[in-house]
Structures are given as structure tokens and as C-alpha cells.
């Protein structure tokens with residue numbers, strides 16, 4: 183099977199054919215839409231590379247028409263578009279019509295080849311819809327998912343996809359509500375990739391001030407701006423050879439979106455204060471709990487950036503839609519807490535297990551973990567009952583100021599909460615961030631309670 187190159191510029195097709203040949207790929211060349219469609223009818227191709235501006239006389243409509251014709255005749259065939267830098271909107275329109283990826287001119291041979299090979303790799307790796315999904319054990323025998331638990335059908339499908347595409351360099355966009363495990367998924371992809379022993383650099387894009395974005399991501403040289411007293415490495419440089427995890431990508435403001443698009447486009451960037459171009463070899467994984475498609479509709483997120491990052495979209499379902507995983511997760515968290523708080527092995531009553539499974543879990547797996555941790559702090563026995571979770575339920579629905587609290591057993595809610603906070607303080611060595619985290623409280627909410635219960639720290 184070969185790669186079909188469509189362009190009317192002979193010098194382009196000649197150099198592309200040569201490039202592909204050197205990389206071990208056979209190719210065919212078409213100089214017009216008719217010729218391209220004729221070749222595709224006559225022989226199977228594995229990939230198409232199409233120049234969108236191939237007819238100098240037109241605005242690109244002809245390119246879009248050809249793309250549409252190719253995709254309707256061969257829906258599974260991946261098409262990569264080449265567009266001029268100024269006509270990114272054309273590339274975006276092409277992506278909407280089914281193109282797999284796009285490369286902008288002027289392209290470097292290395293980047294183009296990487297794009298082609300990633301696409302070929304993804305096409306080969308992607309599980310087919312009719313394929314049977316392996317069970318959790320079978321998947322664990324093949325891949326290392328780290329701490330990522332779950333054997334619900336939807337999760338198995340996701341785990342299978344993670345394993346299969348990890349080896350390619352394709353960009354992945356992980357979406358899902360807060361607390362669904364996006365970070366663990368990113369980690370699992372890196373672990374199973376050929377980059378596993380290189381850096382995995384996590385960047386929280388929501389936490390970077392706009393003015394510091396470039397310096398943080400691309401680095402700066404000494405003297406680049408007033409406070410730049412020494413050279414500083416950017417996150418992309420640190421991630422070189424490995425994976426960069428762009429977390430909370432939906433929080434980026436428009437100016438930063440453009441800057442990010444540039445480096446994702448051709449993997450080159452400039453260090454602040456130097457005019458030198460750097461090339462970086464990184465795999466991109468992005469995540470957000472926002473709906474980027476809606477944001478594009480409102481004009482809050484660049485459409486071209488969205489297409490750049492979501493070659494492989496992975497959507498994590500909320501915990502309430504995979505309730506069968508609740509006991510598995512709860513059991514693991516009980517083990518973790520028993521180890522942290524140096525307790526005997528812990529378990530759940532049958533009632534508690536069913537009750538947990540029935541909760542709505544708006545905070546998803548993170549919330550389940552917090553509730554288990556609080557219950558462990560409240561309980562003195564080895565087997566947690568529904569009562570041990572009532573402090574969590576109460577904390578979720580009230581502020582500590584109110585005194586009208588339901589008593590649990592012989593203790594009031596206040597007594598339970600006070601005891602819980604004291605235990606957490608003891609175990610976390612008075613590290614208030616960790617305590618707030620364990621109890622699922624903001625630091626402010628924790629301070630309010632410390633004051634109310636007159637706990638000295």
C-alpha cells in the first residue's frame with residue numbers, strides 16, 4: 183500500500199516522494215483532483231497527503247471539494263492537509279470535513295514525516311469498532327496503567343485505547359468532569375509510550391499568569407526582562423524527549439492560546455530574549471474539565487488549537503455512570519488509608535457498599551476518596567458503616583456556623599467533625615494543605631473550622 187501525494191507543483195511532489203522513499207514509504211503522485219480520484223479507485227492507498235492550495239487560481243474550494251470526494255468514497259482513509267500558514271481556517275474547515283491532521287507551509291521534512299508516521303501509527307493501532315474489548319486482567323498483562331483502576335465496560339474501552347495509542351506520538355485530549363482521573367490517564371499514556379524513561383512534565387495552564395506564560399513555557403535568557411536575572415529553562419525544554427501534560431487547557435486566555443498554537447504547529451519556539459529558534463521533540467497530552475467545543479462556539483477557545491490537540495480524544499465518564507467501579511475504588515482507597523493512618527485492614531459493611539454505590543458523586547473519584555478518608559478518620563472500628571459517612575454528608579451541606587446539627591450515635595456532628603480534624607492534623611504533621619486536601623475542604627473552610635473548634639496549630 184502506498185501514500186498518495188496530491189499537488190500540482192512538480193517540484194513539491196518530487197521532493198515529497200523522495201522524502202517518503204528515504205523513509206521507506208512507497209508513494210504515488212496526482213496533479214489534479216480527477217487523477218487523484220482515479221488512482222484511489224484503482225488501488226488501495228493507506229494515506230493521502232493533499233495540498234489545499236494546489237490550484238493557484240482558486241481560494242481553496244477546489245481542495246475542500248476534493249477532500250469531501252475522497253472522504254465520501256473512502257471514509258476510513260486518513261488525509262493530511264498541507265496549507266499555507268495564512269490559511270489556517272482552510273485547514274480547520276478541512277478537519278471538520280474529516281481530514282486527520284494538517285501541516286502548514288513552510289514545513290520541515292522532519293515534522294511532515296513525523297505527522298505522517300503518527301497518522302499511520304494511529305490508524306494501525308486504533309481499535310476497530312467491531313473488535314472485542316479485552317478484560318482487565320488481559321489488559322494488565324500487556325500494559326502498565328499505574329494507579330488507574332476500573333473495569334466498567336466504558337473504562338475497559340478507554341484502557342484498551344490508552345494501551346494501543348500510547349506507542350504513537352499522537353496528541354491526546356482528555357476530557358471529563360473534575361475528579362474523573364484525567365491526570366492518571368495522562369500518566370498511563372506516558373508510562374506505556376516509548377518516552378516512558380524520559381520526562382513527564384505536568385503544567386497547570388490555569389495557574390500561570392498571562393504575563394509569565396512565555397517565560398514559563400519557553401524559558402528566557404538573562405536580561406530578557408527586568409526580573410530575568412539568570413537564564414531559565416522553559417517547560418518545553420525540560421520535557422524534551424518526553425511528554426508534556428498541558429492540564430486545564432480550557433483556562434488559557436486568547437493571547438496564550440496563539441503562543442501555544444505556534445509551538446504545537448511545528449514544534450519550534452523562541453526562548454524569550456533570544457531570537458534563536460529551538461526545536462523540541464515532545465508528545466502533547468492536554469486535559470480540561472470544560473467543554474472546548476462549546477467554548478469554540480462562544481469564541482473563547484481557538485478552533486485551530488482544538489484540532490491541533492485532539493487527534494485522539496478520550497472522554498472519561500462521570501463516576502455516576504460507572505457505578506460498578508465504586509466498590510473497586512472504595513476498596514483500594516481503604517487500603518491506602520489503612521496504610522497512611524497505620525490501621526488494621528479496613529472494610530465496608532454491605533449496607534455501606536450499596537449506599538456508596540447509590541450516591542451521585544458530583545466530585546467523582548476524588549470525592550469518593552475524600553469521603554473514605556473522612557470516614558476512616560471518624561471510625562474506630564475496622565468495618566465502616568453508613569454512619570461513618572454521615573459527617574461527610576453533613577459537611578457537604580452546611581457551614582460550621584450552624585448549631586442545629588443532627589446527632590450521630592451519642593456524639594453531635596460538631597464533636598465528630600472536631601475529632602476528625604484533630605486526627606487529620608496529627609497524621610499529616612500539621613501540614614495544613616494536606617489536611618485540607620484530606621478532608622476535602624478549602625484552606626479557608628479549614629481555617630474557619632479551626633477557629634470555631636478553637637484548635638491550636
Ligand SMILES: Nc1ncnc2c1ncn2[C@@H]1O[C@H](COP(=O)(O)OP(=O)(O)OP(=O)(O)O)[C@@H](O)[C@H]1O
Pocket residue numbers: 329330331332358359360361362363364365366367470471511547548551
Ligand atoms: N480510575 C481511577 N482509579 C484510581 N484512582 C482514581 C481514578 N480516577 C481518579 N482517581 C483518583 O481521584 C483523584 C482525582 O483524580 P485526577 O486528579 O486524575 O482527576 P482529574 O480528572 O484530573 O480532575 P480535575 O479536573 O479536577 O483536575 C486522584 O486522587 C486520583 O488518584
Ligand SMILES: [Mg+2]
Pocket residue numbers: 364365429
Ligand atoms: Mg486534573
